Amino acid sequence: MPSIPPYNYQPNPYVGLSAQEVIDLRKQYINPVVATYYQRPIMIVEGSMQYVFDEKGKRYLDAFAGIATISVGHCHPYVVKAIQEQSAKLQHSTTLYLHPTIAEYSKMLVELMPDDLSMVYFVNSGSEANELAMLMARVYTENFDIITLRNGYHGMSGNTMGLTSQSIWKYHIPHNFGIHHALNADVYRGPWKRHENNVADRYADEVKNIIQYATSGKIAGFIAESIQGVGGIIVYPEGYLKKVCDYVREADGLFIADEVQTGFCRTGKAFWGFELQDIKPDIVTLAKGIGNGVPLAAVVTTPKIAQAFTQKTHFNTFAGNPVSCAAGKAVLETIEREDIQKNCCEVGDYLIGCLNDLQEKHESIGDVRGSGLMIGVDLVKNRKTREPDFELASQVHELSKDLGLLIGKGGLNRNVLRIKPPLCISKADADFIVEVLNFALNSCKES
Ligand SMILES: Cc1ncc(COP(=O)(O)O)c(C=O)c1O
Known part of the structure; x- marks a missing residue:
């Protein structure tokens, strides 16, 4: 039988509700669409780095990280300390007042981005970030159509459900207006396989075809995950996004990189997933690993695009919340300190x-x-x-x-x-x- 590596940590004695009591309460009070994994769901009550513990003290290796969300480790002491210290001082103020952490943290985040991507807008979730990115692209370009890839996942809000393109995540409401789904660059199950010639170009031409056949020829943008996550870890062929980027820009569109799963060095070889494809996006959306479990997300773009967005007032209550920003900052510091x-x-x-x-x-x-x-x-x-x-x-x-x-x-x-x-x-x-x-x-x- 495989045995989990030793780990010197004793979980606290658990004294709360039993798993069955939680199941019963969930059944009674929580919308049944909120699903659990497993025929026999487990209850996780404590976490330490890569491990989690159920209520009976059984330890699991968490190789899913709460859906790619725990980046530097469950309850990483440095991140916990930053959150605790900030929580004890000020939990919320709003961006209508100044606070140092949002300023310091934005600077740190931007320093990790390519040159011109220097303006941050904080939000609370990946869906919200993608929603905002779409809006920014439409406002900036004054075009409407957005192209994305089949099999992608970009969120569950009204517009992002339109981007998301797997039927199980789509309700029967009109949500695809102005959104077009190009053939996915899936070199395992798609029509052109990994070792075929010009595979990147052939898939990229599908995006060009959509621009030519389904839009006015001018688009607001293209959005894709740098590697598809929910869709089953789909890695595009080398050079694919670069070619797509060219087509998108020829059509006056912006390239939006959804880094919700691939950001913060998860892909190992690069800090941002888009770097694997050697491209520079116009807008980058961040969530999940950014806060190591704290609800935090962000949209990063260029000063020009950000400026165009100022033609109206845009507001978000929890944007740049001091506790979330303290967590985000501690995550970046930990990534660097611990290599x-x-x-x-x-x-x-x-x-x-x-x-x-x-x-x-x-x-x-x-x-x-x-x-x-x-x-x-x-x-x-x-x-x-x-x-x-x-x-x-x-x-x-x-x-x-x-x-x-x-x-x-x-x-x-x-x-x-x-x-x-x-x-x-x-x-x-x-x-x-x-x-x-x-x-x-x-x-x-x-x-
Ligand atoms: C690539 C990607 N984008 C966006 C989202 C939506 O993020 P959220 O669930 O925080 O709204 C997800 C969530 O799984 C995702 O994987």
């Missing part, structure tokens, strides 16, 4: 290598892909047909949890195991992930 990017890169490469080896042993692993600690393991019924194996993915997902490993599921068919741990995991944790998956794949019936 988190180096760890993410090294452990990520190591883990991808081990998962490639695992693929040799299991016919059901059709593909292993990703960058840094954003990794997908695509389970298939047949390697040739690449037919997704949703049932196997569900079984492996459930059994992994019983073995002490939390992972996610993604892709249109929910057949991709998503591995996105806190960026502080060790090689011993990576070994544990691989041992659990090996054990689970052997135990579950491979179709």
Whole structure:
């Protein structure tokens, strides 16, 4: 049986409601659309770095990080201290008054961006950030159409649901007006595969086709995740976004990089996911890992675009909240102090290598892909047909949890195991992930 690496930490004795009592209260009072993972849901009551504990004190390796949100580690002491100190002094004021942290933090954030991306607007969630980015692009360009990719996930608010393009996340309301979905640059299941010639150009031409056939020829912008997360860790072919960027700019549009999952060095080789594709966006949206679990998000753009947005008053109550900004600042400081990017890169490469080896042993692993600690393991019924194996993915997902490993599921068919741990995991944790998956794949019936 795989055993979780040793960790010197004793969780506090838990004295609250039982899991069953929580289930009962949720059933009675929480909208049933709020779903849980697992046939037997677990209750997480404490966390420390890459590990979480349930109410009985069982420790799990959190290889999903609350959906790629815990960046530097659960309850990282430095971040906790910053939050506690700020909470004790001032929890809220609004940007109508001055506060030092928002100013200091904006400067730190901008210093990590390419040159001209120097204006920040804070919000509370990734959906809000993308909503705002769309609005900014429309206001600045005075064009309306936005192009995005099939299989993407950009949020659940009115307009971002329009961007999001997997049917399970879309309600039957009009939300796609002025939004066009180009063929996804998926080199595993799309029409052009990874090793074919000119694959990046062929997919990029699909964006050009949409501009030419579905719009006036002028667009407000294009938005894409730098690597698709919810969609099952889809890594575009090299040079793809650069070519798309050219087409978008020829049509007077802005390039919006959704860095909600790929930001803050999760992809290991770069601090921002868009750097992997060697592009410079006009607008960047940030959330999730930015606050290591604190509700914080941001839109970063150029002074020119930001200026155009001043033609009306725009306001957000919690924008730049001092506690959230203190957390965000502590996250950046921790990334630097602990050289988190180096760890993410090294452990990520190591883990991808081990998962490639695992693929040799299991016919059901059709593909292993990703960058840094954003990794997908695509389970298939047949390697040739690449037919997704949703049932196997569900079984492996459930059994992994019983073995002490939390992972996610993604892709249109929910057949991709998503591995996105806190960026502080060790090689011993990576070994544990691989041992659990090996054990689970052997135990579950491979179709
Ligand atoms: C790439 C991406 N963009 C936007 C969002 C929406 O963020 P939020 O859930 O904070 O609104 C998500 C959420 O999973 C995401 O993965």
